[in-house]
Amino acid sequence: MTAIAYILTGWNLESWTNAMRQLEPSMDIRSYPDGMGRLEEIGYALAWRPPPHVLEGIKNLKAIFSLGAGVDAILADPTVPDVPIVRIVDADMTMRMSEFVVMHVLMHHRQQKRIDENQRAKLWDPFATHAANALKVGIMGFGVLGQDAGAKLKAMGFEVAGWSQSKKHVAGIETFAGRAELDAFLARSDILVVLLPHTAETTHIINRDLIAKLSRNGPFGAPILINAGRGKLQKERDLIHCLETGQLHAASLDVFEEEPLAQDSALWTHPRVYVSSHVAADSDPLTISRNVLRQIRRHEAGGALENIVDPRRGY
Amino acid sequence: MTAIAYILTGWNLESWTNAMRQLEPSMDIRSYPDGMGRLEEIGYALAWRPPPHVLEGIKNLKAIFSLGAGVDAILADPTVPDVPIVRIVDADMTMRMSEFVVMHVLMHHRQQKRIDENQRAKLWDPFATHAANALKVGIMGFGVLGQDAGAKLKAMGFEVAGWSQSKKHVAGIETFAGRAELDAFLARSDILVVLLPHTAETTHIINRDLIAKLSRNGPFGAPILINAGRGKLQKERDLIHCLETGQLHAASLDVFEEEPLAQDSALWTHPRVYVSSHVAADSDPLTISRNVLRQIRRHEAGGALENIVDPRRGY
Numbered sequence: 001m002t003a004i005a006y007i008l009t010g011w012n013l014e015s016w017t018n019a020m021r022q023l024e025p026s027m028d029i030r031s032y033p034d035g036m037g038r039l040e041e042i043g044y045a046l047a048w049r050p051p052p053h054v055l056e057g058i059k060n061l062k063a064i065f066s067l068g069a070g071v072d073a074i075l076a077d078p079t080v081p082d083v084p085i086v087r088i089v090d091a092d093m094t095m096r097m098s099e100f101v102v103m104h105v106l107m108h109h110r111q112q113k114r115i116d117e118n119q120r121a122k123l124w125d126p127f128a129t130h131a132a133n134a135l136k137v138g139i140m141g142f143g144v145l146g147q148d149a150g151a152k153l154k155a156m157g158f159e160v161a162g163w164s165q166s167k168k169h170v171a172g173i174e175t176f177a178g179r180a181e182l183d184a185f186l187a188r189s190d191i192l193v194v195l196l197p198h199t200a201e202t203t204h205i206i207n208r209d210l211i212a213k214l215s216r217n218g219p220f221g222a223p224i225l226i227n228a229g230r231g232k233l234q235k236e237r238d239l240i241h242c243l244e245t246g247q248l249h250a251a252s253l254d255v256f257e258e259e260p261l262a263q264d265s266a267l268w269t270h271p272r273v274y275v276s277s278h279v280a281a282d283s284d285p286l287t288i289s290r291n292v293l294r295q296i297r298r299h300e301a302g303g304a305l306e307n308i309v310d311p312r313r314g315y
Numbered sequence: 316m317t318a319i320a321y322i323l324t325g326w327n328l329e330s331w332t333n334a335m336r337q338l339e340p341s342m343d344i345r346s347y348p349d350g351m352g353r354l355e356e357i358g359y360a361l362a363w364r365p366p367p368h369v370l371e372g373i374k375n376l377k378a379i380f381s382l383g384a385g386v387d388a389i390l391a392d393p394t395v396p397d398v399p400i401v402r403i404v405d406a407d408m409t410m411r412m413s414e415f416v417v418m419h420v421l422m423h424h425r426q427q428k429r430i431d432e433n434q435r436a437k438l439w440d441p442f443a444t445h446a447a448n449a450l451k452v453g454i455m456g457f458g459v460l461g462q463d464a465g466a467k468l469k470a471m472g473f474e475v476a477g478w479s480q481s482k483k484h485v486a487g488i489e490t491f492a493g494r495a496e497l498d499a500f501l502a503r504s505d506i507l508v509v510l511l512p513h514t515a516e517t518t519h520i521i522n523r524d525l526i527a528k529l530s531r532n533g534p535f536g537a538p539i540l541i542n543a544g545r546g547k548l549q550k551e552r553d554l555i556h557c558l559e560t561g562q563l564h565a566a567s568l569d570v571f572e573e574e575p576l577a578q579d580s581a582l583w584t585h586p587r588v589y590v591s592s593h594v595a596a597d598s599d600p601l602t603i604s605r606n607v608l609r610q611i612r613r614h615e616a617g618g619a620l621e622n623i624v625d626p627r628r629g630y
Contacts, residue, residue: 092446095446095447095471095472096444096446096447098471099421099424099425099447099471099472100425102417102421102471103418103421103422103425103427106414106417106418106421107418107422107427109414110414110415110418110594112418112422115589115591115592115594116431118591118592119583119589119590119591122578122583124574124575124576124592125592126592126593126594126597127592127594128597128599129411129594129597131407131410131411131599131602132410132411132414152470152471155467155470156410156413156414156417156467157410157414259439260439261439263437268434268437274430274434275434276430276433276434277430277433277439277440277441277442278441279425279430279441279442279444282441282443282444284443284446287446
């Protein structure tokens, strides 16, 4: 079989090559930067944030697999060969993203930061909370990940709606689409969950203007933001301003404009902000590799690839 | 209509009487201790931890509604008139309990305490986590509350099993029943969720011996306990010992042997223990009152009451 090459930035190479060897011991595995061998033998690139120009020289490339959710780094490089880019839509990754979203919605709803603070103060404080259906959750980015999180939040009792670029029809969930319906979607959302891809159009979409359009009718009087999509979607200066002025009640941020988040960012220390280190939907090497291997085998046998990125759309 | 009397300990009386007045303005509402009026006019007692001997004098009592989940205080008073005791099984309360259970399982699974600690230290630490299906959750007490939480945890990807006194059959969930199957249930459970009622048999059931029987095969090497049932189920001295020796990895405790939890309890400050103030399944006055009112009307019209407690069983 044709060789495959791992081109990873910021990820542990060995955990990926080990996973692939475990699944297919005979696989010819190359790796960037020191183990690429003869480039013309490489048929598939398995990439995460590949550096510019690295894919350019692979003449017989048949497809690029993006091992994480998000293909912005690949699309940003104009020298990438004109082959299908496969976005891994993996059940495991979807489950993990929904865990993150459901957990953070619940932690805000049940005021876990207040409970943690009470515990530190050894304060017994049986305060009352609203029922879940008092909170309207809006999921911005309503593809596979958003719909799965939405269904789980609905099962937990929250009022869920989804917004996406193109109209989606999901049983029992109100959906909004396109710029024309964005303001109505924002106006009904007490908690905004952002799972958008990063494209030219979505850069800095989470800014002061968007936050001003969110609902003030929820139990906390001001909206809550959960961004588990991409850091470049948010304008952090605006987030900090809105948190300080109370226009934003609280936030959960897993992604940032620059990662790691700078030591002097006010987000680290805000009392109602959860900061995590881009861990919402961790890519598990073994399950992702199983998906990639299955697709490579099918493609080699003349079958189709799944979830091919539309470069014009950006995802 | 016959009068109703509220007999509440530690709860806000006004929020309950206001809710009932909102639903039925003509209701003849009495309240303990100062507004009971002529006792023989009272047909229904709406109680939460009624003091001993208070129910004794109500000669024309037709039923007692326990407004919270747990009837141990009522059953412990031998002077309570021999009338049906109704345990409120309320969808709202069930939803709230499942929120608590799902949130705490997720917080342990995703190591939220470690993430909080990293945030305080401004440490960027994208550590890997296991998939949900690597964790086996065992729910002890598998009635309405336990089954609802179990279904939601299963949807999130966890391996769920339930244990109850009498065998339950639930699609897709392994169930265990009675003392004979308890050890097998404990041996497969990485996270033990306790939702048992408090009876003579369950007092101090969560002790050193039980913890020793839990699984050590989960991703954390030692089991995790979530008690959202009753405080008297747990022997706190044993819990502290097991936490300190590592036999118990972590815990979420919403209930305690004595409430409020004593200021000098080591549970407040243990780095892997969540303490909350008996808030897991808050009783919402309006939704509970709606349930009670519906049952009173039906009973007055000759219909049956729902979820009557079996005093021998204790729940």
